[in-house]
Amino acid sequence: MQKKKVAIDQIKIGDLILVKPGEKIATDGVVVEGESWVDEAMITGEPMPVFKKRGDKVIGGTINKEGMLIFKAQKIGGETLLSQIIKLVKEAQSSKAPIQRLADIVSSYFVPAVLILAIITFVFWYFNASSNNLITAMLNSISVLIIACPCAIGLATPTAVMVGTGIGAQNGILIKDASSLELLGKVKAVVFDKTGTLTYGQPDILDILIKNQNSKFKSQNDNSKLKIIQIAFSLEKFSSHPIAEAVVKKAKELKLKAFQVSKFKSITGFGVTGVIFGKKYYVGKLLKNKDDFLEAKKAKDQGKTVVYVYEEDKVLGALVITDKIKDEARKLIDSLKKMGIEVYMVTGDSQKTALAVGKFLGILEKNVFGKMLPKEKEKVLKKIKEKSGGRVVAFVGDGVNDAPVLASADVGIALSTGTDVAMEVAQVTIVNKNLLTILKAINLSKKTLRTIKLNLFWAFVYNIILIPVAMAGKISPILASAAMAFSSVSVVTNSLLLKKAKI
Secondary structure, X not given: OOOOOOOHHHOOOOOEEEEOOOOEOOOEEEEEEOOEEEEOHHHHOOOOOEEEOOOOEEOXXXXXXXXXXXXXXXXXXXXXXXXXXXXXXXXXXXXXXXXXXXXXXXXXXXXXXXXXXXXXXXXXXXXXXXXXXXXXXXXXXXXHHHHOOOHHHHHHHHHHHHHHHHHHHHOOEEEOOHHHHHHHOOEEEEEEEHHHHHEEEEEEEEEEEEOOOOOOOOOOOOOHHHHHHHHHHHHHOOOOOHHHHHXXXXXXXXXXXXXXXXXXXXXXXXXXEEEEOOEEEEEXXXXXXXXXXXXXXXXXXXXXXXXXXEEOXXXXXXXXXXXXXXXXXXXXXXXXXXXXOEEEEEOOOOHXXXXXXXXXXXXXXXXXXXXXXXXXXXXXXXXXXXXXXXXXXXXXXXXXXXXXXXXXXXEEEEEOOOOHHHHHHOOEEEOOOOOOHHHHHHHHHHHHHHHHHHHHHHHHHHHHHHHHHHHOOOOOHHHHHHHHHHHHHHHHHHHHHHHHOOO
């Protein structure tokens, strides 16, 4: 087969494309030759690479981790899954309707009403003043207009929003616009992505299981669990698989030294093997069903990844690997539920894993959705919005695969630890790494809204009291100007008091 490099826009359907380890897959297709692990996290959110062999589909933009693959292009250009994600984002953004603000609605009635009252005042005093009819009528009607000058009403919202967004920035909350700040406080349902949002998005060793405590293996430490991880470390340090990275990371944390390994071999799709102190060891998938044991079965039933460690043909134990849940995730979910906010979780992970994480976090089983591609996540969000009867629904995510649903949500909340496209689409970005900042964002929105409403209340009360006084000719334009200025100052001062509010 003749090989040649071509630009991505020259790829045609049916072309055979070679993908080397570490390279990105150029377009959507199906594997025709080779086996490898492919990192699909950017599309599916699945933290663990997926094993690909002949006949399996691959997605453009994902990364080939280990082996060599040859695949046949099936979709190109705008037909690829990644292009469809971009299209969904654009559609979702363009379909959003702007929020009508309370001040705008009231002002649309208030301004014409004031003009009519000013005309009525002029006519009344022109025909009823005892002397200087025209001057008296003009002064009194001008006083009405000055009193009703909508400075305070106009300042009520922007001053509070300005202070609120400033406080948000100080607390690691970046809010794109006033509409998003307003909607945050009205959220009644929050949909979370799992990988990288509620979890760290990286494989981590959760536990080390021992099958046989009577092994005679001598290591630098007699602890059986250390022995298991030390064997795994000695073999996996030669591999670039994400599971290997988790093993190496754990061994370094425990300050373990690797044993000398000979005859190392990586078996694509299964694991790694080698000889240590004259014995053959293997780390990877279960080789025979009879080798399994209860603790490992329980871990797999909970949706965790289990990697077995063999000495010759006997299982010594296993490593339980999972995407670790963030420490503050459970507290966040509990706090949201106490606020009367319904919580959902969608993920590209398996349903079994999703349910296990959901159960730990206290999310109802019916609110957990696994094996979700970007388009399916968006469909779930739309169903939640329909079910909620017009309630405000927020989505929290961090990846490229979350971009369409972030754009579709009433409020999209992105984590700054995620991808640039997610932050670009979202209306709110959490700059720090603490999930509990989401609670601060919601509280900030509620307090800002309360300040806006209080500003509007005082602005209108001021008008309701003083407009009749001006119409009655009891206040001069000079005093009306002073009163108008005072009302504006009071609104600004009330907005600045928001700085002292605890969120």
